[in-house]
Amino acid sequence: MSHGYYRSFTNIQYKKHAIAQAIILSLFFTPLWVSAASSETVAQQELDVEVMTVTAQKRVQNIMKVPVTVDSVSADTIKQSGSVMLNDIDKFIPGFDFSDGDVTQAGVTMRGVSSPNISVGGDPSTATFFDGVYLPRAAQNVLFSDMQRVEVLKGPQGTLFGKNAAMGVVNMIPNAPEDDTTGFIKGSFGSDNLQRIEGMFNVSLADNVYLRLNALSNQQDGYIKNVASSSLSDKNAGDAGEKDHQAARAALKWEISSRTDLQLSYDWDQLDQAPGAAIGLSPYAENPGEPFADTFANDVVNGNERRDMTAVTVKLNHEFNQQWSMMLLSSKRQWETYNRIDEDGTQNISRYLDTDNHEDSDIFYNELQVNYNSDNFHYVGGVTYSKEDVHQTTFITTTTDxxxxxxxxxxxxxxxxxxxxxxxxxxxxxxxxxxxxxxxxxxxxxxxxxxxxxxxxxxxxxxxxxxxxxxxxxxxxxxxxxxxxxxxxxxxxxxxxxxxxxxxxxxxxxxxxxxxxxSNQMWSENFINNGEFTSYGIYSDFDFQLSDQWNVFFGLRHSKDEKDFSWQVSQTQFAQVRSGINNILFPARDQLWQSKSWSKTTGRLGTGYIINDDHMVFASVANGYKAGGFDSLNSPHSESSGEVLIDPETGKAIDVSFEPEESLNYELGYKGILFSEIRTTLSLFHTVLDDRQISKNSKPPGQNQALPTIVNEDMTIDGFELGMNWQMTQTLAAGFVTEVRNTDVETEAFYNDSGTLIEAGTAKTDTTTSYTLVADWLPNVSSGSAVVHFDYVFKENDRGLEIGNDDWVNSIPHYFDDTKLLNARISWINDSESLEIGVWGKNLLDNRYPGFVGGRTKDILGTGYTSVNKGLEAGVDIKYMF
Structure with a gap:
């Protein structure tokens, strides 16, 4: 968005009320879920408000006229909220949540359905894309460096987006090079020694060649001090929440002709920071049963979280004529991750356990897309192909003590x-x-x-x-x-x-x-996994404009996934110190491969009806699919001997793959402007999810240690999502987004982390509600322009759905509390639009809540732990633009 909008806010004359409304809406409503920024906008003549566009159906459309449930967060929202990753913006999108734990093992939750990310043999239920390229597991969480917008589509999106979009899609869209010379440098400084530096420079190298460079560095000290003093290592794992993350991007765009352009981009991402903190709750922890103390003790040796990631992407666009066009995309992304974390929440040397997940992966992703557009008919079709090679070693380390x-x-x-x-x-x-x-x-x-x-x-x-x-x-x-x-x-x-x-x-x-x-020596048993995954897809989607008001769309995709996967457990290195030693956590296992393929045809059918310029309704039904896979820690070997388990009927190793997820979603929606000034979007949905793949810490008989294991669940979800943006006065705007959801869960029998058999059963939540309130005010200042922004987030606790928890988990202080967060930012920009200064605060109520729970060592070592969110934060940011 141009900074000219800010200057216009200071015009106290407001000579034209409708223009003032348009400007205010474009700034203040962009922090909400309908605020996708785009280089192309469409003016609604009656209201003179700027209407944003999205590419939810793989073509540019007015977000208020797209007959699907799509939410979008703009660059202005990202700036106003101080967001740098997906977990910072989920509050603006009903039904969407992104975990704020470890970067390399984070994941999307869509309409209450989360995805396990620890196993390289599986996939998420919600597909994540960056610049049109699919991002697997540990690659999903990237920094928002020079981001144009983030679109979130809910419900099955397999027809157009394919791979693993059973519950939805997150689509991050960075800014592309343009014919201009512009740039900025920005610094943010705040609590816990926050130092965030961001810069961008765009330049025309020739009449038809443009270069855009951007970089972001995000560093911050931790917010809970780690006081561990271990005899195992001279260096502890760092303080809770310590951050050190950098990213950069270079994109070159060549307009070969008026109909053809080619873009080449290079992305670099480097992470090296403290791992997720295990805040101990056991009697052996630094502060037993007190998760919100100022100190904790994690004695993990060389504990850190690292990721080195690069990507090269080539994108070719060509228009054959006014109707036909094509897009060819090819990308190679590779990364290495290391995540060594404490698993006991103590500094007791005889209760020590850590895990270290090393992943070395790369994915080659390709898509050929063809578009046809006319007044009455739109077609999108194409093929996709991806090949991913993964290697993961999971080090499970304890001490001889x-x-x-x-x-x-x-x-x-x-x-x-x-x-x-x-x-x-x-x-x-x-x-x-x-x-x-x-x-x-x-x-x-x-x-x-x-x-x-x-x-x-x-x-x-x-x-x-x-x-x-x-x-x-x-x-x-x-x-x-x-x-x-x-x-x-x-x-x-x-x-x-x-x-x-x-x-x-x-x-x-x-x-x-x-x-x-x-005493005081290390004992490690290592799981080693390798995988080769190949995915194919072919899709076609048709949209018929039956009249000026009514359209019907339908589409199909056929997907096929092939996976080859291996398991191996090495003998502990302590056997070299004391001869005759065998593993005590998991028996050593020779390498064993399994192969399996899954295929599915999915589709969607829907219609939209424009009642008038201010109101439309839509309805759709769609099914989705996520491939099955293999649990990296659950191999076809005996837990007691490590020998291969043989199926007596086939004479082959027992198939340990887990079933694919299948979703079916019915959706009704409304989009419109009520009372000439309240932009409103409403969707009602009914989702049936079969064989949901959820990760639970499990300790079956004969296994000495609880490990993350995939368990299948069936879910039925009913709910609605509402977004309302109200231009209250010429200088005051307010927004409201909410979701209300009922969920039924049926879980198969499994052993929990204490080895207790949890029988197959059902759970049902009461109605859960989450909402975000946003208010923006333009005070009259003598020079320049100012913006005051507030947002309040409420999330009703839905942990009643967690089946199989031990009593110690349910007794964690505030574990079932609802989340309440208040955030604010005040900014000023000078008349020449070259300088912006902001003052901000996050979690102004200083509310603290426990997060994820770790109980792998609770049964055998008497230890358990949790995480906690960050308290009150405050800071300033300064931005210089040229």
Whole structure:
């Protein structure tokens, strides 16, 4: 948007009321969901308001005349709200949410349906595009450097956008080079040492060649201090929320002729910052049960989140004549990610666990699109092809101190079995008839179960109870370590160091029993996955204008996805330190490949009816599809032995792929201007989602550690979304967007993160509501122009849908609180439109809420954690334009 709009705001005469309305609407309504900026605008003659355009149907259209539910956020909204990523703008779009956790494992939630992103073998339910190119998993979250607008389409969009658009599409559209010499440099500075520097320069290199360069650096200190002081590493993981993210883009556009243009762009993205913080809630955490304290302790070794990503894109547009045109797009994007995070929320060396996800991937994406446009008929068709190669290594690392604790748990099972058998013999019953309470009582009389085998007192008790203490002391006497007849005591264990542990390890043939001299070393077991994914699509979409008021559209796409995927688990490197050691979390597994393909024909059918220049209604039905896949941590191997599981009927490895998602959506909508000044959009929808792929931390029998596992759910979603923009006075505008949703969920049986079997069941939420209120005011100033912006966000908590949570999760403070956030910005621009100064605040109410929950170690180590949002932020920004 031109800065001339700002200058016009200061004209206190307001000589023409309709023009003033148009200007105010164009600025103030762009922060709302209908505010897509475009180089082409269409004026509504009766209202003299600027109408924005979108490309939701792969052609430029007036957003208020598109017979589909599409929302858009403009460059002005991004600026006014201080947004730099997708999670900053979701508040302006009803039904859309983007997680604000780790950048490399973030994901879209559309109308309550989120997508698991930890597994490279799967895909999101909502497709994300940047400059027309599909972005997989870890590539989705990019910085808004010189962004023109972001469009969000809800409901199945497979016909036009294809790959994995079962619930919708997010389409980020950067600015293209233009025939002009212009630019800016902007700095934002604020709380927690925020330093955000952005710049853009556009220049004409020749009469028909244009270059556009832009860059953005976003750095900020954390907002909760990490006070971990670990003997494992000299460097801790950094403070919660620490940011260091840079991005740059160079785009060259060549207008070959009046009908043909070619654009070549290069994108660079580099991230190197603290990982998501695990705010411990266990008794072993820095602040037990207090997630909102000023400090936390994560002792993860070399913890950080990194991503190095580059992309090259070529886009060719050609008009054959006034009706026919084509677009050819080809892009190669590659990235490497590293994300080593704390998984226990403590700095207790004997309860240590971290995971480190390394992904090395690239995708080659191509699309050929053909368009035909006439007064009464519009056609869009084309083909898509993508090839993605992925390599992921998931490092699951603990300490030898924690490994010894886990071995203690395994010995407890053996000791308990012995106590049960001895008691059963004494009373003359079967061991199966001995109540567990009796076994627990007998163990407690002897100070058991074992907490840790390196506790000398507990270890001596356990050895005496196991009946091996005499043999140990006889051997120690034989080698002259102790006098004959000496009983085994804690003092003897301490005096002899590793001797008692080595003897027991040899007698029981358990090399994983080792003594405290091995303390303070690392133990890692690594999952290794490789994948080769190929996708094909062919589509056609037809739009018939039956009359000036009525149009009908329909389209079909056939998609095919082929996936080859492998699993492997390496042996722990600690086996090189102590011979004979085996994995204790997951058995080592040789590499095993599986292949599978999925195909589906999807489509849409709809109609729009323009009642008059101010009102239209539309209706549509569409189905969507997301390919099945493979869970990177759930392989066709036995959990106990690591051997390949064979299907007795086929004689082949058991198929562990998960089912594709299929969605069916019915939509009714209205778009119009009420009372000559309130722009309104309303949509009502009914969505049925079969075999939704959701990731849950699961610990089935025989598995020592809870891991993210894909579980299938069926969902039914009913709701409506409403957006209203009201020009209240010449200098005051207000906006309101809201969603109201009911959801029914049916989940298959699964084991939760504590190993408890959660039977197949259903859950139903009460009606949940979210809304955003926006107000913008143009105060009269003596020179230049000023804008005062407020937005208030309310999100009703819907965590009642989470099936299988343990009590500790449900007892997290404020876990079920509704979200309430107030944000504001005041800006001033000088008369020459060369300087803009803004003062802003976020979360002015300083409300704090817990976020995602980690419980992988809750059962085996007694630890669990959460995350928390950032409190009050404030700052200033300065922008110089030329």
């Amino acid at each position: 924690t490994a010894a604790r886990l071995v203690s748990g395994q010995l407890n099972e053996q000791i308990a079995a012995g106590v049960r058998a001895e008691f059963a013999t004494g009373v003359g019953v079967s061991p199966d008839d001995v109540p567990q309470e009796t076994v627990d009582y007998l163990l407690a009389l002897n100070g058991l179960p074992l907490e840790h085998i390196w506790d000398a007192e507990q270890w001596s008790t356990a050895l005496n109870l196991m009946g091996v203490a005499g043999d140990i002391m006889d051997y120690l006497a034989y080698i002259g370590a102790v006098p004959a007849g000496t009983p085994l005591t804690p003092e003897i264990i301490t005096l002899t160091g590793d001797a008692t542990y080595d003897i027991v390890a040899q007698q029981l043939d358990i090399a994983e029993i080792f003594g405290p001299s091995y």
